[in-house]
Amino acid sequence: MPELIRDPSLDSTLDVLREGYPFLYNRSQRFDSDIFQIQLMGMKAICLHGAEAAELFYNPKLFIRKGAIPRRVQTTLMGIDAIQTRDNGEHRCRKEMFMSLMEPASRQRLMSLLAEQWQRYAHRWEQMDRVVLFREAQEILCRAACAWAGVPLEEKEVRLRARDFGNMVDGFGGVGPRHWHGKQARSRGEKWMRSIIRAIRKGTLPVQEGTAAHTVAWYRDAEGELLDVQMAAIELMNAIRPIVAISTYITFAALALHEYPPYRQLLRDPAEDYAELFVQEVRRYFPFTPFVGALVREDFTWHGFEFPKGTMVLLDVYGTLRDERWWQDPEVFWPERFRQWQGSPYDFIPQGGGEYLTGHRCAGEWITIEAMKQAVLFLNDGIRYDVPAQDLSYDLTRMPTLPASGFVMTEVRATGKGA
Numbered sequence: 001m002p003e004l005i006r007d008p009s010l011d012s013t014l015d016v017l018r019e020g021y022p023f024l025y026n027r028s029q030r031f032d033s034d035i036f037q038i039q040l041m042g043m044k045a046i047c048l049h050g051a052e053a054a055e056l057f058y059n060p061k062l063f064i065r066k067g068a069i070p071r072r073v074q075t076t077l078m079g080i081d082a083i084q085t086r087d088n089g090e091h092r093c094r095k096e097m098f099m100s101l102m103e104p105a106s107r108q109r110l111m112s113l114l115a116e117q118w119q120r121y122a123h124r125w126e127q128m129d130r131v132v133l134f135r136e137a138q139e140i141l142c143r144a145a146c147a148w149a150g151v152p153l154e155e156k157e158v159r160l161r162a163r164d165f166g167n168m169v170d171g172f173g174g175v176g177p178r179h180w181h182g183k184q185a186r187s188r189g190e191k192w193m194r195s196i197i198r199a200i201r202k203g204t205l206p207v208q209e210g211t212a213a214h215t216v217a218w219y220r221d222a223e224g225e226l227l228d229v230q231m232a233a234i235e236l237m238n239a240i241r242p243i244v245a246i247s248t249y250i251t252f253a254a255l256a257l258h259e260y261p262p263y264r265q266l267l268r269d270p271a272e273d274y275a276e277l278f279v280q281e282v283r284r285y286f287p288f289t290p291f292v293g294a295l296v297r298e299d300f301t302w303h304g305f306e307f308p309k310g311t312m313v314l315l316d317v318y319g320t321l322r323d324e325r326w327w328q329d330p331e332v333f334w335p336e337r338f339r340q341w342q343g344s345p346y347d348f349i350p351q352g353g354g355e356y357l358t359g360h361r362c363a364g365e366w367i368t369i370e371a372m373k374q375a376v377l378f379l380n381d382g383i384r385y386d387v388p389a390q391d392l393s394y395d396l397t398r399m400p401t402l403p404a405s406g407f408v409m410t411e412v413r414a415t416g417k418g419a
């Protein structure tokens with residue numbers, strides 16, 4: 001039986017915070033292995049890297065999520081006991097609820113709402129000296145996501161709600177004030193969503209069938225029970241918050257357009273859906289999710305390595321997206337690589353891998369891709385702008401990360417071309 005390589009550090013918790021995104025990748029390269037062991041928060045954790053390991057990790061018969069996600073991530077990013085922590089039939093049932101929101105007509109409705117907002121904001125930006133794209137995109141996405149979900153949003157609360165959704169995401173990898181801001185944003189958001197769920201159930205807030213608010217408020221589990229108000233609030237927010245988080249990828253996409261201007265012309269080629277290749281490469285190249293975790297369901301072995309029941313297992317998302325065995329010259333931004341991509345659910349995992357319904361793969365992947373394509377085409381042709389000197393670097397030790405300036409644009413002019 002082969003020995004698992006162990007990281008010599010007595011506990012790697014601080015190293016994860018210090019090294020950030022490349023923590024697991026650094027070790028898989030150092031040990032020249034797709035599997036190794038670390039101590040994390042006083043517990044043994046088996047770490048996996050690469051497509052073959054991702055296929056193992058996304059076998060729902062081998063892993064569970066209950067107990068795998070640290071409380072500090074649940075109290076900021078996704079809420080306590082949300083879908084991300086559920087297993088088996090309970091997970092499947094709730095995932096069906098989320099996936100029912102991802103039908104083409106529903107996605108199209110979101111894209112139309114987004115298109116309207118991009119146009120509206122472009123005219124506002126013409127009056128502004130300086131536009132911080134990340135902040136503006138958060139508001140655009142927040143307005144459209146709430147309208148799409150059937151959640152009323154007053155003009156005066158747009159900024160606060162958009163920031164709160166952003167801070168929930170920003171809080172997951174932070175310590176001190178950043179974590180605290182994330183928690184505060186979450187409790188404010190949950191209170192808001194609870195009031196929406198109660199109003200829908202009382203009949204005082206009319207919502208259209210098929211919207212996220214209606215679907216979540218009236219969702220019944222396998223036993224025919226409604227979700228309790230708090231759980232419904234959390235899951236409704238799980239349909240809105242991640243849409244606002246697409247602002248991170250949009251900001252990275254703007255950076256890519258700026259740094260690799262020849263792609264601007266290719267994006268205008270009517271003969272090819274170049275935007276698809278471009279946004280896939282943005283999702284591969286730029287960091288967002290560092291890793292995902294699960295617990296071993298029952299003892300098993302893989303390539304002779306033992307996986308004892310209850311052991312924490314981490315899958316290296318960041319490193320798998322730059323694995324040289326799958327991605328030629330992974331540190332080069334090269335959208336054309338996706339012409340050859342075979343569409344495997346395990347090698348390209350920026351939003352998780354495996355199956356949507358039976359596994360934990362991100363429910364919002366299609367929305368993310370579509371919203372990014374729309375934004376890229378809008379940034380390319382819907383507006384003209386200057387990019388003044390600014391700090392566009394992003395810090396890999398910060399999770400989640402972003403170009404430091406948030407991508408500042410000046411002299412913005414709307415061209416009138418659609419988003």
Ligand code: HEM
Binds near residue numbers: 353
């Ligand atoms: C799950 C990333 C956008 C809804 C996930 C997971 C990741 C992820 C890494 C977990 C995979 C796992 O546990 O193995 C992202 C990123 C996004 C994004 C980087 C881009 C901003 C969205 C959107 C929605 C969404 C737009 C919905 C509107 C969900 C839900 C889950 C999930 C409901 C839980 C799935 C489950 O546990 O079965 N996402 N996501 N996400 N995502 Fe996303």
